[in-house]
Amino acid sequence: MFAEYSSSELLSIFAMQGVAGLILFSVFVLMALGLAIIFGQMGVINMAHGEFMILGAYVTYLTSNVFSTYLPDFFSIYFILAMILAFITAGALGALVEWAMIRHLYHRPLDTLLATWGLSLILQQTYRTVFGPREVGVTLPDWLMGSYQLTETIELPINGLFVMCLALGISLAVALLMYRSRWGTQVRAVVQNRPMAGAVGINTGKVDRITFALGCGIAGVAGSAFTMIGSTGPTSGQLYIVDTFLVVVFGGASSLLGTIASAFSISQAQSTMEFFMSGSMSKVLTLLFVVLILMLRPQGLFTLKVRR
Amino acid sequence: MSLLLKSKAGIASLLPKKDLYGFLVLALILVVVLPLLLDIFRLNLVGKYLTYAFVAVGLVLCWGYGGILSLGQGVFFGLGGYAMAMFLKLEASDPESTKIQSTPGIPDFMDWNQITELPFFWEPFYSFGFTLLAIILLPTILGYIIGVAMFKRRVGGVYFAIITQALAAILTILIIGQQGYTGGVNGMTDLRTLHGWDIRTDNAKYIFYFLCVFLLFVCLFIAQFIRKSKLGRLLVAMRDKEDRVRFSGYDVSNFKIFVFCIGAIFAAIGGAMFTLQVGFMSPTLVGIVPSIEMVIFCAVGGRLSIIGAVYGALLVNFAKTSFSESFPELWLFAMGGLFIAVVMAFPNGLAGLYNTYAAPKVDAFFSKLFSKAAVNNSSPPTPPPAKPTNTKTESVSLPQGVVHEQ
C-alpha cells in the first residue's frame, strides 16, 4: 500500500493521520468529560447527554443568527460568546433537571437511565417543534475556516486545532476545579464517602446539583464546538451517545485521568483502524475491543479504591 | 436446578388465588374478548404487541426480580426473529420464484449484492427443526457468554446496562453493514410461506395470534414457576442484598446467568413470533431504541408483575398507535413523559397501582360475593392491603423485605 510514496510523503501522511487521531481524541474528551464528572460523582448515566450537547449547538445557531442580523461587524467573535451562552444555558437546564428529577432517583441509578431517556425524547421533540425537523446550518466565522499549512504537505484543519485547544483548556479547568478548589474537595469527599461527607457538614445536595449542572454545561460547550464539524438537528444527539457512554464506562468512574486515557485509546484505535480498513468494520471492531476489555476489567481502566 | 424444584407442596402453591385470577382474566381478554371485538387487522396488531410482551416478561425476571437491567434485549429479539426470517426467506427463494435473478435459488438481497452462492451459515436454516432449535439455543449461548463474562466478575448495575447497549449497537452496525448476508438496513422482507402454507392470509394470522397467546402463557407459567420456587426468592434476595446471599454460600453469578438466559430465550421466541406475524424482520428492532422501549413496557406494567408486563406492552403500544395516528407530534412528548412518570411516580407500574388502590376493593367485592355467611358483613374480611410502595426513603432500588405476593 505504501510502496509508491516517497518517505517524505509517507511522513506527512502519518503526521496528518496522527493529527486526525488527536482531533478525534479531543472530540471524545469533550463529549465524555461532562458525563464523566456526573458519572463519577453520582453514578448516574445521563442518557439525555446528547440532547444537552445539541442544546449548546442550537444556542450557537441562534447566536449566529442574532449576530449576523443585528451585529454583523462583530460576527467574528460571536463564536466565543456563543460557547459561553451554551455553557450557561445547558448548565441551567441541567440544574433544573437535577432539582426536578434526578435528585429523587439517586438511590436508583438504573431508573435514572430510564428517566433521562424519557427526558431525551422530550427534548428531541421540543427541538423538532421549535426549530423544525430539518437540520439547521451554523455559519462559522472566517477565522475558524480552512486549514493551517504547516509544511507543504501537512495541513492542520483550523477547527480541529480549535477543538484540541478547547478540550485541553476544559480538561485543565476541570482538573483545577477538582483538585485546587474548595468545591472540588467537597466533590471528592462526597465521592469517597457520602454519608461521612454529609456528617461533616457538606451540603451533598448542593454539591450534586452544581456537579450535574457543570457536567451539562460542558456538554453544551462541546455541542457548540461540534457545530463546526457535525450536524445540528433534533436527532443529532443520538449520534454521540454510544461512543460517549463507552468512553466514560471504559475509563472508570471518578477519575478524570481515566476518562482521558480511555478517550485516547478508543480514538487512536478507531482512527488507526479506519485508515487500514473500511469505516464500518473499524467501528464494529473498536466497539468489540472496548466491550471485550470491559468484560475482562469491568471497573474500567482507572478506578478509585473505595470502601463501600 | 434443585432450587427450582424445592418449592412448597406442588402445583397448588404455584398459583395462589390472586395469581390464578390474574391469569384467568388475562386469558379471557386475550383468547375471547379481543378476537371477538377486533377485526383481523387490529388483532394482528395485538399479536405484534404480544411479541413485545415476551421480552417484557423476560425483563420482569431479569430486572424486577434479579436486578439486572439489560438495555440490549433487542439483540435476542433480533436473533430469534432473524433465525425465523432466514428459514422463511430460504423457503420463499426457491429456484422457481427467483428465476429472474442472475443466480436463482438464493434470497434476492444476496443477488443484488452479487453473491453467487448461499453462504455456509445459511445452509442449516433449510430445516425447520434446526431453526426452532436455533431460536432457543443461539440466545442461550450468547446470553451465557455475556453472563459469564459479566457476572463472574461482579459487573452489574449501570456498567452492565451500558455494555448491553453497546452490544445492541454493535449488532445493528454488523447487520446493516453485512447486507449481503443479512439484507442490511432493509431487513428480510417478502416472507411468504411456511412449509408451503401461506402466512399472509387472514386465516394464518388468526392461527399465529392464538399460537402467540399460547406461547406467551407457556412463558408466563415458566416465569411464575421460577418466581414461586426457591430460586425466585433467591433472586429477590440477590437483588436487594447480594453480599449476604453470597455469604450464605450461594454462587450468585450462576443464578444471574440463568435468569439472564431465560430472559434471552423469551425475547427470542417473541422475535420469532414477530417475524411470523408481521412478515418481515429488520435491524430497526435490534438496536438501542427498541431495546429501551421494551424496558418501558416492563416498567409501565410493573416490573414485579409478569402479568403486568403483558398489559404494559399492550397499553403502551395501543397508545403509540392511536397517538401517532392523531397527534404524531405529541406522541414523543407523551412517551418521554411516560418514562419519567413511571420511574418517579409509580415505579411499580400499573400492577403497583392496582395493588395499592384497586386490589383491596376487588378483594372485598369477591369476598362479599363468595361469603356464605350473611351475618358478618359489618367486618369486611378483606386481607390487609399491600404495603404502599415507599420509594423516596428507600436505600435500595426497590421495596425490600416482603415482596407482596401478587
Added chain:
Amino acid sequence: MNMTMHSRWPANTARTWKKCLLALAASLAIGSAQAAEVNTTGLAVTDTTVKVGILHSVTGTMSISETGSVQAEKLAIEQINAMGGVLGRKIEFIQEDGASDWPTFAEKSKKLLVNDKVAAVFGCWTSASRKAVLPIFEQYNGMLYYPTFYEGLEQSPNVIYTGQEATQQIIAGIDWVTKTKGAKSFYLLGSDYIWPRTSNKIARKHIEKLGLSVVGEEYYPLGHTQFNSVINKIKLKKPDVIYAIVVGGSNVAFYKQLKAAGIDMTKEKPLVLTISVTEDEILGIGGENMVGAYAAMKYFQSLPNENNKKFVADFKAMWGKDIVIGDVTQAAYLGPWLWKAAVEKAGSFDIDKVRAASPGIELTTAPEGYVKVHPNHHLWSKTRIGHARTDGQYDVVFETKELIEPDPFPKGYQ
C-alpha cells in the same frame, strides 16, 4: 283515457314529460353504471370525493427529508382540486406517519389499503420503507407512488417510481465528468447500506468500462461523524474525482470536515461529484461548505423553464418564501398528477385499470420539463449536473440532450 285522469297537462306535454322522465331515468342508470364502472373494487370513492393516502415520516430521523415530499404532495392535491379534481371528484387525503420506522410503515400502509381503501398512496422515502410496504401493496393490490431516487433492481406492478433509478443518475454523471473535466481516477465513498453500495457497484462497473480507475472505495455507518481519516486517505491517493454518496447527518459532518481539511471544492482538485445532496441537505450543511461541488440529479430548484418557475412560486406561496425544493420533493409533486392522468385515461379508479393506463402517460407541465411513464413503471427523464453555489442553490451546467430510458435491471452492471 288519460285525459280524464286529473291531468292538468295537455297530452303533448304529458308525453314530453314522460320522455324527459325516461331520459332522466336512463341517464341516471347509465350514470350509476358509469359510477359503478369508475370504482368496481370497493375503493373509497363517492360521487364527489375520492380518498388517497399520504405515508411519510413526520417524526424521527427521516422527517428531515420527508417533510418536503409531504408538502409537495399536498400542493399537487390542492392544485388538482382547484381544477375540479379527478373525474369530477375532489381528492381527500389521509395522512399517516411512518415515524422513520419500517414496521410502522408496513402497519400504516395496511391500514390505508385495507381499512381506509384509498385509491392511491403517495409515500415512502427510504428503500427500506418501500421494501417493507411492498408485499402489502402487492397482496392487497394497491398503487404506491414512490418519489426517491434509488438503486433500482425493482420493478413492481404496484409501484410507480417517480424518482430516477441508479443508472439514470449515475451513468450520465460519470460520462459528463470524464468528457468535460477529463477525470481519470475516482474515489468512491458512501454510507453503509444498500443504496450507496449498489450505486457504487454500478459506478465502478461503468468507470472500468470506460477504462478508468477506481482508487478507493469506503463505507461508513449511517450516523458516522468523523471523516478525518478517510479525508487523509483521499489526500494520499489524489483522485481526480471524489464520488460521494454520503447520506443523512453524516453529510453535514463530511462536507464541513472536508472544507476544514483544506480541500477547496471550487478548485476541483479533486472534484466532488455527489448524487445524495439536494437543496434540502444543503440547508443543514451550509451553502458555504458545499460551494463548488457538483451534483447529478434530474431536478434542481434553479431550472430555468416556465413550468418550474410557476411551481417554485406556488410552492413558496403555500409553504413559505424561504423554502427550498430538492429533487425528491419535485418527484413527489409528480405523483398525484401522474395518478390523475392515468385515472382519467382509464376512466376508472380501479387499480388494475390505472396500471394498464399508466405506461405512456406524459406530463408536459412537470417542473423538470417533460416526463413519460415507461412500461417498467419508471419515468423517462433527463439528467442534469448542478454546480453548488454559496447560497445553497445549484447552477445547472449540463443537461442530457435526450431523455434517459430507465433500466432498473441493467445488464452487465449486475
